[in-house]
Amino acid sequence: MSGAAKLGRRAAGIWAALAALLLATLGAFAAASGERAGTAAGRTPKPVLVIEKGERCVEDTAYMRRNHMKLLLHHRDDTVHKGIRTEKHSLQNCINCHASSKNNSVLGSDENFCQSCHTYAAVKLDCWDCHSSKPKQQAATAAAAVAKAPVSAGGKQ
């Protein structure tokens, strides 16, 4: 490689670095001004977390933010393969607390608990291809079903 070509390449490298620096500065400025423009109608919609029920989550908020997916994964495998059906870290428990009072779901709009953050972070949610996004209808219907169903004479021994 000739000396001139080497020089040219180094120059190009320097320019690229400078351009990156400039972009980063501009980006930071844009973000700052975006924030100053007001969070209500900022250019980037912030996740809206409406906590419907409960004083606190099953773990600390900071922990849940970082680790809810790990808890869910762990519970998922325990439930499907071992039949462990504790409520604490179950998806149903999440939904029971976090379903919106407007549409009874954790999905539906960018105001719904799961969807708001996941849209913001551009993380695809495919849990709901199979899972219901609504709390289980408990109380009335379940009680009615039990009342209708006398256990057979044989019974489960």
Place this chain on the structure above:
Amino acid sequence: MTDNKTTPVDEGRRRFLTASAAMAGVAVAPGVVLYEIAHGKPADEPASHAVRWGMLIDTNQCQEGCDECVKACGEENGFGHGTRETDSQWIRKVELRDMRTGRTKSLPVMCQHCAEPPCVDVCPTGASFKRPDGIVLVDRHICIGCRYCMMACPYKARSFVHERITDQNPDVPRGIGCVESCTMCVHRVDRDQQPACVEACARAGHGAILFGNLNDPNSEIAKRIAQYSTMELRADLKLNLGVRYQGF
């Protein structure tokens, strides 16, 4: 990772401790422990080998033309009543006719919960698996929808979900692109309830399906199997089925 309360190391250690504790329990008082487990399990305990869930179908009690079990299954697990070709069928009523005598029988057939399940043998991803208590399931998180298990199953017990599904029963997640089959209503069994078909059959006054623990000699199902002649479908395949039929 500093804010992680459970690191992978901790989890491994916990699993080891749980396993040793369980073994200690069995070693100290085998009779007592086995007997207790046989009556359902607390929510935080894993399914155990001490139990093998099974069903005994009394074909003399099963009525021709009655499909209460099929309806109850669809309702509980959230699918239609076989109205479309592509609808899932976890349980179906099969009519049998003896060609020579003309004698007919009608009986429900569902996943037989084989002890040696061919569906598990052929599954390339490990999605088809057998729980320690003998219930054969599909882990939909792992199923890629290849349908190899459907071909391997001698009882045509499995269905493929072709359409997008909404409004599932929260206890029974189901979705497009996965294979599924009778789970013995595992979500109910784990809570010490009976499968939906068993309850429906009792409600209809037939009581043709008995559900219970085949491993517990004191259970009604084990006593009946010890007393009466029962059979497995295609017993020649030697799959050791969890579902047995009585009264042919």
